[in-house]
Amino acid sequence: MRKIAFLISFCLLLNTVAVSAAYNTVDCSTDTIFSENSCNQCFDWWEKATWDNIGMMEDLWKNDSSSDRLIYKEEQEMPKMVNPASDKVTWSQNPTDDKDFWAYTPELEALYSSWSDAYVLTPGASVTWLKSTLGSAYKLDSNKQEKWKNIGLLVYPIITHSILEDGTPSPDSTTHKECVLFKSADANKIETPAPTPVEVKAPPVKALPKTGPAENMLVILALLLTAWLVYFRRKKA
Numbered sequence: 001m002r003k004i005a006f007l008i009s010f011c012l013l014l015n016t017v018a019v020s021a022a023y024n025t026v027d028c029s030t031d032t033i034f035s036e037n038s039c040n041q042c043f044d045w046w047e048k049a050t051w052d053n054i055g056m057m058e059d060l061w062k063n064d065s066s067s068d069r070l071i072y073k074e075e076q077e078m079p080k081m082v083n084p085a086s087d088k089v090t091w092s093q094n095p096t097d098d099k100d101f102w103a104y105t106p107e108l109e110a111l112y113s114s115w116s117d118a119y120v121l122t123p124g125a126s127v128t129w130l131k132s133t134l135g136s137a138y139k140l141d142s143n144k145q146e147k148w149k150n151i152g153l154l155v156y157p158i159i160t161h162s163i164l165e166d167g168t169p170s171p172d173s174t175t176h177k178e179c180v181l182f183k184s185a186d187a188n189k190i191e192t193p194a195p196t197p198v199e200v201k202a203p204p205v206k207a208l209p210k211t212g213p214a215e216n217m218l219v220i221l222a223l224l225l226t227a228w229l230v231y232f233r234r235k236k237a
Contacts (some may be wrong), residue, residue: 023180031181033084038126040178047185048140048151057136058105059156059178062126063075070118071129075159075173080103081138082153088144089151089184094137101136107130110146116169118161129158145184152182 023043028034035044047052059079063069078098081091095101108129109120121127138154145151156178162170 004124008104018061026181028179031150032083033150033181034153037082037153037155037177037179038109039155039177041176041178043178043180045180045182048143048147048182050143050187052140052185053137054139054154054182055132055135058128059130059158060126061108061121061125061129061158061160063073065162066123070113070116070120070163070169071158071160072118073104077157077159079154083156084150084153085145089189090141090143091152092139092141094135094139099135103131103133105131118169120163125200131154143184143186145186147184149184150181151184154180154182156180162237 023045026042026044028039028042030042057079061071075217079102081093083089083091093101105128107127108119109147113120119129138152140151143151157175159173159175161173164170
């Protein structure tokens with residue numbers, strides 16, 4: 001079995017200081033995402049927030065069996081970041097090509113056996129066999145997932161073979177998957193719709209009454225009557 005050690009960078013630039021830490025081992029039954037991805041060993045790395053980077057990673061291969069085991073490079077699949085909430089979460093990988101992102105270690109190269117054209121690990125031994133290259137990282141570009149919800153699962157597979165009694169490699173292989181779970185550190189951002197603007201209506205303007213010929217004639221008569229009264233009073237005086 002293997003154990004994973006990670007160096008995590010909490011800075012946007014990976015050439016800054018990194019923090020070294022080991023993952024917490026958890027039972028694979030604690031979350032269905034482990035069984036969905038056929039995980040054999042499961043780890044928890046708590047929370048990651050938007051714009052966090054995960055870099056400077058390495059993986060340890062340990063032979064817990066009672067006989068030699070070997071691996072072929074051409075059979076191996078590089079680790080992958082599985083996104084369980086692609087509608088809410090976006091990860092990016094830099095560089096995008098796994099051949100540039102991951103590299104076999106000199107420690108693994110020292111285990112090369114020419115007779116099997118493979119890399120042989122003795123019982124009880126362990127080796128750091130794979131590392132991310134300098135500057136490589138996964139980045140959490142966006143996250144709308146609720147706090148503590150699953151946002152990423154980093155899956156490390158390794159394919160190994162046992163050695164038969166006659167000293168030849170077994171054609172049967174065993175795939176072992178270690179899975180590291182990341183959860184959301186961002187509170188769920190619920191977008192509140194903008195309030196509907198209230199239409200303010202101006203008070204209605206009271207229309208002036210319309211005047212016709214009859215109304216105009218009354219006004220003229222009133223004016224003439226007023227003028228006659230004024231003239232009459234003056235004359236009388």
